[in-house]
Amino acid sequence: MADYPAELVRNRFLFDGSPVTIRPIRADDKPMEQDFVHHLSADSRYKRFMSTLNELPPGKLKYLTEIDYVRHLALVAIIQRDGQDVEIGVARYVANPNGDDCEFAIAIDDAWHGSGVAGILMLTLIDAARARGMKKMEAFILASNDKMIKFARQLGFDVRRDADDPGMMHAVRAL
Numbered sequence: 001m002a003d004y005p006a007e008l009v010r011n012r013f014l015f016d017g018s019p020v021t022i023r024p025i026r027a028d029d030k031p032m033e034q035d036f037v038h039h040l041s042a043d044s045r046y047k048r049f050m051s052t053l054n055e056l057p058p059g060k061l062k063y064l065t066e067i068d069y070v071r072h073l074a075l076v077a078i079i080q081r082d083g084q085d086v087e088i089g090v091a092r093y094v095a096n097p098n099g100d101d102c103e104f105a106i107a108i109d110d111a112w113h114g115s116g117v118a119g120i121l122m123l124t125l126i127d128a129a130r131a132r133g134m135k136k137m138e139a140f141i142l143a144s145n146d147k148m149i150k151f152a153r154q155l156g157f158d159v160r161r162d163a164d165d166p167g168m169m170h171a172v173r174a175l
Contacts, residue, residue, distance in 0.1 A: 005069050008128055015116040020081065021091075022124050024089075025074040025090065027066045034061055036087040041110045047145050048107040070132050071095040075125055077108075077117045088112045091121035093137060094131050101136040102129055106148075113147075122155055130175040141169045 001056055010022040037045065037056050046052060051173065056064065074092035078085045088109045093102040104125060108118050109151040129137055140162065141148045149169055152159050 003069075005073075005128075008075065008100075008124065010120075010124060012120050014120075015114075018121070019114070020088070020117060021078045022120060023078065024069060024076055025065055025067065025076050025092075029076065029087075030065050032085060032087050033065055033090070036090065036109065037107075037152050039109060040107060044098050044107060044110055047142060047148065048105060050142065067092075071099065073125070073128055073132070075115060075121055075128070077112075077121055088115075089117045089121050091118075091125045093134070095134065100116075100134060101138065102134045104137055118151060119155075122151075126155070126173075126175065134175050137173050137175055139171045141171055143167050143169050145169075 004026065005024050008022075008024050012022060014020055034056055034143045040048070042052065045054075064074065071072050072089055072092070072094045076087050077089035079088055080086070089107065089112060091104065091106040093104045098161040104122075106118060106122060107164075126137065137157075139152065139157070141152065141159070143161065143166070149159050155173065157173040159169050159171045162168040162170045
């Protein structure tokens with residue numbers, strides 16, 4: 001496992017001026033990550049995980065928080081609420097077996113949709129993937145997820161219907 005990439009920590013402001021910290025996830029973020037997923041709406045959890053889970057099983061939680069920061073990188077968006085860190089979004093990539101391409105996923109707390117946090121997370125993730133040698137980023141998006149399809153296009157992804165599954169869209173962007 002690579003050292004914690006402190007150079008990726010960013011302090012930013014959302015559209016309304018609220019401060020947010022973007023940083024790589026850590027293994028000790030398990031409770032915060034579980035709480036984040038638990039508080040997503042059922043629709044948001046389904047769009048992110050493509051299943052109806054209510055919370056992350058222990059193995060999945062470990063996979064999402066114990067990462068190597070090179071082939072698997074996750075960035076969380078954190079706000080302060082009553083002196084506590086609260087996760088309001090997460091974006092991650094996982095390298096494909098070839099090591100040059102990666103697949104991304106993003107989830108934003110429903111209360112923070114439209115706040116600007118998704119764009120901040122994704123632009124930071126794209127830069128980090130490029131810096132780690134990734135040549136291409138892709139995602140598979142439910143064809144019914146209009147907001148995500150529009151967002152991916154705004155970020156410069158080419159989005160087309162997946163040839164193997166008409167219920168999915170395939171988003172691809174060269175880095």
